[in-house]
Amino acid sequence: xxxxxRPRRLRRSGSIRSLVRETTLAPSDLILPLFFHETLxxxxxxxxxxxxxxxxxxxxxAEARMAHEAGLGGVLLFGLPxxxxxxxxxxxxxxxxxxxxxxxMKDVAPDLLVITDVCVDEYTDxxxxxxxxxxxxxxxxxxxxxxxxxxxxxxxxxxxxxxxxVAPSDxxxxxxxxxxxxxxxxxxxxxxxxxxxVKYASSFYxxxxxxxxxxxxxxxxxxxxxxxxxxxxxxxxxxxxEEEGADMLMVKPALPYxxxxxxxxxxxxxxxxxxxxxGEFAMIKAAAAAGMLDERRAVLELLTSIRRAGADFIxxxxxxxxxxxxx
Ligand code: PBG
Numbered sequence: 001x002x003x004x005x006r007p008r009r010l011r012r013s014g015s016i017r018s019l020v021r022e023t024t025l026a027p028s029d030l031i032l033p034l035f036f037h038e039t040l041x042x043x044x045x046x047x048x049x050x051x052x053x054x055x056x057x058x059x060x061x062a063e064a065r066m067a068h069e070a071g072l073g074g075v076l077l078f079g080l081p082x083x084x085x086x087x088x089x090x091x092x093x094x095x096x097x098x099x100x101x102x103x104x105m106k107d108v109a110p111d112l113l114v115i116t117d118v119c120v121d122e123y124t125d126x127x128x129x130x131x132x133x134x135x136x137x138x139x140x141x142x143x144x145x146x147x148x149x150x151x152x153x154x155x156x157x158x159x160x161x162x163x164x165x166v167a168p169s170d171x172x173x174x175x176x177x178x179x180x181x182x183x184x185x186x187x188x189x190x191x192x193x194x195x196x197x198v199k200y201a202s203s204f205y206x207x208x209x210x211x212x213x214x215x216x217x218x219x220x221x222x223x224x225x226x227x228x229x230x231x232x233x234x235x236x237x238x239x240x241x242e243e244e245g246a247d248m249l250m251v252k253p254a255l256p257y258x259x260x261x262x263x264x265x266x267x268x269x270x271x272x273x274x275x276x277x278x279g280e281f282a283m284i285k286a287a288a289a290a291g292m293l294d295e296r297r298a299v300l301e302l303l304t305s306i307r308r309a310g311a312d313f314i315x316x317x318x319x320x321x322x323x324x325x326x327x
Contacts, residue, residue, distance in 0.1 A: 025300065025303055025307055026326060027071040027072055027073070027327075028071055028073045029073055029303075029313050030072050030315075030322055031072065031075065031273070031316070032074075032075050032076070032315075032320065033078065034101075035055060035080060035212060036060065036077060036078070036080070036098060036101045037080040038057065038080060040056040041058075042056060046207065048207035049207045049210075049278055049281060049317065052211065052281075054211065057101050060100070060104040061107075064106075064108045065109060068109040068112045070323040072323060074113030074114065074115055075112065077098050077105075077163075078117050078211075079096055079101075080122055080212060081093070081096055081122065081123050086126065086132065087150060088120030088124040091119075091120050091150060092154045094157050094161070096157070098157075098158060099160070102162050103162055106162040114162070114164050115163065117167050118179065119154075119170045121212075121214040121216070122212045122213065125217075127215055128142055129169075129224060130144065130146075130224065131143045131147050133146070142223060142224055144173055147170065148175055151170060151178065152175075152181070153182070155182060155191075155193075156186055159191040165248075166183075167195070167196060168193070169252075171199050171224040176241045176245055177244035179193060180245040193245065193247050194248040195250065196250045197240075197251070198234040198238060198260060199225050199250075200226045200227070200253065200257060201220065201221050201222045201228065202228065202253050202256070203279065204277045206279050207282045211278065228256070234264055235263060238264050238268055248271040249273070250275060251274050251275070253280060254306045254314065258309040265311075272311055274309075275315040275316075276306060276316040284318075299322055300322060303318065
């Protein structure tokens with residue numbers, strides 16, 4: 001005991017702190033989300049996400065080079081299509097913004113890991129993550145099993161374009177199995193699935209819905225995304241996705257769910273990601289712009305906390321800034 005024991009000895013200098021640091025953070029841990037808009041000719045800034053823009057597909061090559069040169073772990077692509085309809089059929093258009101961007105990015109930077117978000121909410125005119133059908137009282141609800149077909153077709157279109165990993169974010173039951181089957185059936189057994197296994201119905205997606213133009217036109221997503229009060233259910237979702245053939249799992253959002261992240265980490269041996277979502281990003285940006293905190297220190301501390309809680313990798317809009325600060 002004190003005075004023999006003095007934990008501060010290991011905090012005395014940068015060199016000793018660095019030696020005994022338990023959690024590390026590297027650019028290769030970070031995945032940058034990108035939004036490709038089919039009809040844009042120039043980047044269009046997203047008001048609620050300072051420094052983030054919707055991009056024309058013609059920007060894909062430059063984005064791929066930048067991400068590769070920064071040493072990022074990969075990119076995650078979202079698409080904004082020219083046309084939307086009730087079933088989200090543009091989600092599997094082989095000439096849609098995501099397949100086109102994937103092709104260009106893998107051409108110019110073959111070593112850059114390209115992940116695609118698989119969901120229909122950016123492609124449906126009602127903004128829900130599934131196809132709708134009349135419920136028992138005539139009101140509309142999401143048709144789980146009909147949606148699986150569209151998701152499988154979208155994943156296949158992305159795989160055909162050259163995506164390394166497809167990442168379903170819709171929260172339909174059975175989608176990992178349906179996508180795995182569709183990919184294997186067409187010879188894409190090597191394409192990996194990163195499942196948004198544990199995705200909560202969160203207020204922190206607000207800015208993203210501007211970015212991806214996918215806010216639901218009526219109702220909310222509580223009928224398919226998870227209830228924020230539930231943690232045991234997270235383990236169930238993770239287990240089901242693992243059994244259906246997911247190669248990697250994800251918890252989303254990150255910061256309000258670090259406890260869940262730790263529990264899922266302990267329950268699976270699969271690689272685990274966490275999505276530091278748009279609202280988490282916007283909070284930091286707003287506080288930094290108001291002079292309320294030091295952006296660089298805050299971002300690196302938050303990203304470290306997500307790693308410490310159990311994430312192998314982090315999907316984050318701070319990826320380029322953090323990679324620069326870490327160099
Ligand atoms: C759905 C999807 C969402 C996000 C990623 N994929 C939005 C939603 O579920 O409403 C949110 C990402 C973020 O907030 O940064 N395709």
